[in-house]
Every structure is written in structure tokens, then in C-alpha cells.
Amino acid sequence: MKEFIFDLKNDGGWKVKIYLKGEKDTILFDEFAPYFYLKTPNLGIKKEIETMPEVAGVEEVVKKEENKTIRVLKILTKSPGDVIKLRKDLAELGEPREADIPYAFRYLIDRNIKPMMWYDVKGSEFKDTKQEKHVLKACAFDIEVNNKRGPAVDPKKDEVLVIGYADDKKVRSFYWHEGKSNEKEIILDFLNEVKKKDPDVIIGYNSAGFDVPYLKKRSTVLGIDFDLSRDGSGIIIKPTMMGHRADFFGRLHLDAFDGVSFLSSIGAMNLPKNELEAVYKEMFGKEKIDINTAMLWKMWEEGGKQRETVIEYNKQDTIAAFEIGKEFLPLFIELSKITGIPIYEVSRMSTSQMIEWMLVREAFKQNILVPNTPSEEEVKHRMMRPIKGAYVKTPKEGLHEKIVVCDFRSLYPSLIITYNIDKTTLTNDCSNAFKSPAGHCFSKEKQGLLPKLLKELVETRAKIKKEMKKLKPGTREYKALHYRQWALKIIANSAYGYLGYARAKWYCREAAESVTAWGREYVQETAKKAEEEGFEVIYGDTDSIFIKLGEKTKEDAFKFIEKVNKNLPKGMELEFQGYYKRGLFVTKREGGAAKKKYALIREDGTVEIKGFELVRRDWSKIARETQEKVIKAVLEEGEPEKAVKIVKETIQALRNHEIKTEDLIIYTQVRRAVNKYEQQAPHVKAAKKLINVGFKVKAGSVLEYVIVKGRGSISDRAIPIQLLKENQEYDEEYYINNQVLPAAMKILRELGVKETNLKYKGTQEGLTKWF
DNA sequence: ATGGGTCGGGG
């Protein structure tokens, strides 16, 4: 029967529990022995190890390490957990190896099978078969809870007010109706709705960090069994370094926030805040209602229209989470199929970790003994010695017109493949090797693990791109291929990062250094050629150069690109990236080095901004909005006059106290018990003020505060909005000097505008002193 | 300057 692995977990002993989907859903229990290796000079200890109670058997096996053949002990254990114990107990007798590979991963690697790939499954035999499409049923949910006691909501005390549910056909709201239903019933109704739908995927937004753990704990208080699994095995919530993970067997818990974080981490999404409202707008261009969540309980208590607004807000959040989650699902499916890592794991993993698991798979195929993950000490040591990075040409500061940007297509992956750059090919013997500008040699004799992997990724992607050209954009087939090529691109582009990733098993400083050294050479060489051709090069970064056309035309630029390409090695290519009518370039003052900081405007008026964003939510809306307006005005006008006017008007409005409180709120989270802070930061003091009047503030609460006028430090004057009195005056000087001006000056400084020109009223004086 | 502390989403 044609099936694919949708979920799997350790089921105790030597058993893997696998959720198979296909024509019908089945659960397969497959036998698999947990094991690890011991590299030891004394293979004779085999007999002694065999007598240990956790050991099920010991074999002497041959493995490859650093191109040599070695003999190691393969130790089979009675249960997966025994590996942890034994790797500690046996550390004195040798070096435990491959003892940190999760049981389910080990199973998938050793059986050479991947989740979401279709197989002809007979018993526990998996035979490759033609790929079919996945039909997965999805739904989303979102909860609102009573936050009357303050921002620290507690499932032991604060009731669930609304649960929103959405799938592709239906949207429902479960909420309190006095006299009609109670809290227990709305949770049961929600569970019932999920049971009826029997979804494969349950989507939420920060649902692993909040909604699922909250509902589970709240249900315990109410005496309900809150279970979303398909086999009654419950919900497993595990605290992690940051937030939680929440699993239920047989269904995928897709936290759309993980998807957003992932896209942010690879630079595919760049929002100041990854909050649902902003993400939804960015991805779908649609607005949704937003309420001040600190006031949610009040709106609820007021009833009538106010309560309806809360229900509508919840409904829209649920729909937004559903739509966002559905966008990520095909990407994660493809990443899972490529890497062989289950979807939930892949959705929470960095690209370096994905590369690592793919290398582990490749090493297994080649019978190579996998290197151990470095110790924390070694990680620190690696991080202390940064790798010399890419070439960044100090930009010619200020405004420029008529700019052509060209870049090398997949520069780093091309270099790794072309020069066989890898930990496993690094050699002192430079006779039959590529020698990098950094002075390291990489053997030509045998293809390295990473170059092999990368070549496959790049070639597969090229094939897919070719197939896509035959298809109509927008069709289902086209979309499926689009996600596959995207996933391949994401992984290929992170190969360089892996070489310099301090926690990597195949970390190789020399390799990483060589990639950037070759990269610098190609980019600098190209920039030089451009100047020889009479272009002015105003900026260059990693794999791109920005050239100013001046008296030349776009066609001249195309001819130049063609000329460069004639002299590049096979697999490398310079491409035209875009044309911009104007651009603002900045040299980051801090640290002295030139950094990625520019804003460009296209002919159609759209703006591309790099490096300016005020990314954190502890900047007020007024500061962020002013900065955005300033950038746009400068690029549109080509001079700072309009931007200066905008800033001055904002400052005047602040002085006149015309700015809404909403635009002044600074959001910061307290991450621990408030009395455990050493530094009395504004949000800590704000939290203390709340506690003093009886609000509960716990680790995890987000403080919303405004800096008001009065005595003492900024922290002393940070007032949580719950305690803000009507007509209480905000500290306009703080908002001018610590928020609006720093934000605006990040841009205007580059155009010679002085802070004093913006601050004081004399407009005429200011305008004459720009340059 | 540098290094240690803190943050992120949700209500």
C-alpha cells in the first residue's frame, strides 16, 4: 500500500511508533535496536561491556574516519534512554560516538527513509515509489483569556473567555454565554469540533508557547482531559530554552510563529515585530482588527458591542493563523522531504542543523563515523575566533542616482562545489589540491561530504526550475515545484554558514575562511573591472556590486555583465539584480566597519530598505513611523528638506501633546520574577508599580508602559498603561531625544543634518546648515 | 570598546 510517514516517536524498548498516511491511516510499530559506538584503543573490553544490565549486545565493527579504516564497538542498548546513561558510564573507557542521535532520527537514517516521502509499505518494508500529492486536512485555533489581574495570566486562576476555530469551510467561536454555557463546555465544544474535523494539522500562532499549554493546564483545573492526539496518548509539553514545544501524536502541531521566526532567521521576512497583525499584513496585505490586549478583560466585562469586538478580534486572529500556517505547510513538507527530518522538528530547526542531519545521513551511507558535537568549552573557543567575513566595500555615502545592482548567483555554494571545500577534504598536501587565497588546500581526489550534498541540491534545483518553465504559474503543479526549489535554495544557501557554525560536528574554520577569501577575490576583481569600464562602483557586499550608471546606459551594464561571465569558471555566474532610480547609503559609525545599510527606490516608487529598521518592540510606534516616513521622503525628493519638516512636525506634535498614548507605548517582557532583576530597567520598575497595586506580574508578562513627566530616572517614570491616569502628561523630551530623534538621525545624519537643526524651532537656521 | 544581561510570540 502507498503510504508516507507522517509522525513517529519512541514507543519504549526497541519499538518505534509510526503514523502512516495514505489511502487510509495506520499506526505501525516497528522494531529497531537503539545503539551507539565506542571508539576505544582496547577492543577487549567488549566482554566486560556485554555484562552491563542496560546492554543488549556488543559488536566489533569497521568504520571510516578521516579517510582511514578503524575498528569500534557498536553497543546495542535495551532502550533508547539507556544510551544517555551508558555514554556517561563508558566515557572513561573510550570515546562514545553517535550517542546524541535521537532514536526516531536514527531509525529514519538507518532505514534510509524520509518523512512525507511516498513508499510502498508491506509490513515494515519501505520500498521507494512514485510520488503522489499529500492531502492534509488542517484547522486553526486561538484563545483569549481573562487578563483582569494584569498581564501575567495564569491558567490556575484566569478563565478562557473565547476559543476561535477555523478550517477551510467553517469558522466558529466558542465563548461564554451566561446561563447558556460555561468555560468547561466551551473547551469540550472545541475538542468536539476538532474530533469531528479529525485534522492532520492543527495551526496556531505561538500556540506551542501559549495556547496549547494554557488550555492543557486550564483543563486540568477544570477536570477535563485535554487531548489533541489521534491515539489518546495525550499532549506532551516540554519546556525549551525559549518557550515550549507541544506535541500530540498523529497530528502535526504547526505553530505559524515558528514559520515566521524561520523566515526571519533566513532573511526572507524582515519585520520590526513578528506579531500576528504585522505578519498577516505583510504576507497577505490584509488588515485585521487590533485591540489593546491590556484592556481585553474590560471590553469583555463591559459586554455588548465591546464584547463582540473581542470575539471578532479572536475570530480574525484564528483566520489569520490559519492562512499563515497554510502558507508554511508546503515549505516545511519540502524541507522535511529533503532533509529527512520530521516536520515539527524541521519547523523549529536552524538551517545549519538541517545541513548537519543531511551530512549525518550521508556519513551513514559512506560508513563514516560521525564526529561528536563540540563541548560548550570548544564552542566558546570557536566563537572567540571569528572567521574573516565577506568583502563589504565602504559605501560612497549619501544619495546616488541611476544605480544598477548585479550579483553572483549562489556565490558561496558555487565556490564550495567548484573548489571541493569541506572538513573532509582539507589537506596539508597541496600537490593535487585547490589552494584558496586564505592559504588552505582542499584535495581534488575525493569529493567532500558537503560539496557532494550541495551539488545534488543545486542540480536538483536546476532541474526543477527547468520543469517549472514548462508549467503555468499559479497551477498546483507549479506551486508544488516552487516550494521544492525554494526549500532547496534555503538549504544550499546555508552551507557556508554551516562550515563556520560553532556547534557543527563538521565545523571547519579553514574551509569557511577559504569560502569568504575566494568570494572576496571574485567580487573585488569584478568591481575593479567595472571601474576599468568607466562605471563608478558605489557599494559592494559579499556577492554583489552596486554600480552608478552616470552617463552610461542600462545596456552598457548588461554588456559588462556578459563580459564578466565569459571569464568565470563553470557553475559561476554574475546576474543583473535590479535598477534603482535613487539610493541612500550609510556607513555604520559604530565599530568603524562599513555595514549593510542602505535604502533604494525603484522606478515604480517601491522602496527597499536594508539595515535601518528599528527591529525591537521597545521602540514606540511614533519613533518607527517617523523613521519610515523620513526614509521615503528622502528617497522620493532626493533631498532632506521634506524629511526635516516631517521630523520637526513630529517633535512639535510631541511638544504640543497631540500624540496618542497608543503611539507612545513601549512593550517589554519581564522574563523572570521581578525581584530577581539586578538592573532596574524601565520595564522592571513598571512591573513593580503594577505589583504594588495588586496586579500579578510573572515571568512572561509583557509590560506596556509610557514614560511620563516627573522626578527621577527614566525607569522611575515608566508607568504601565494600566496605571496611567487620564490626562497624565508623557515626557515629550524623552520621546524626542530617546525615541524620535535617534530613529530619524540614523538617516538624516548621513545627509549632514545636525540634531540641533531638528530640535529647535528656528526653521530658517536649520535649513541653511545641512551640508 | 567590551562584555554581560536581556529579548523574542501569545493574553
Added chain:
DNA sequence: GTGTACGACCCAT
């Protein structure tokens, strides 16, 4: 899971 992020920014020194 046989595992525990990470990069940006703050303040204090």
C-alpha cells in the same frame, strides 16, 4: 527526541 537557539540590542564598566 539518544538535543537545547541565536542574533540584536541594552546598560554598566
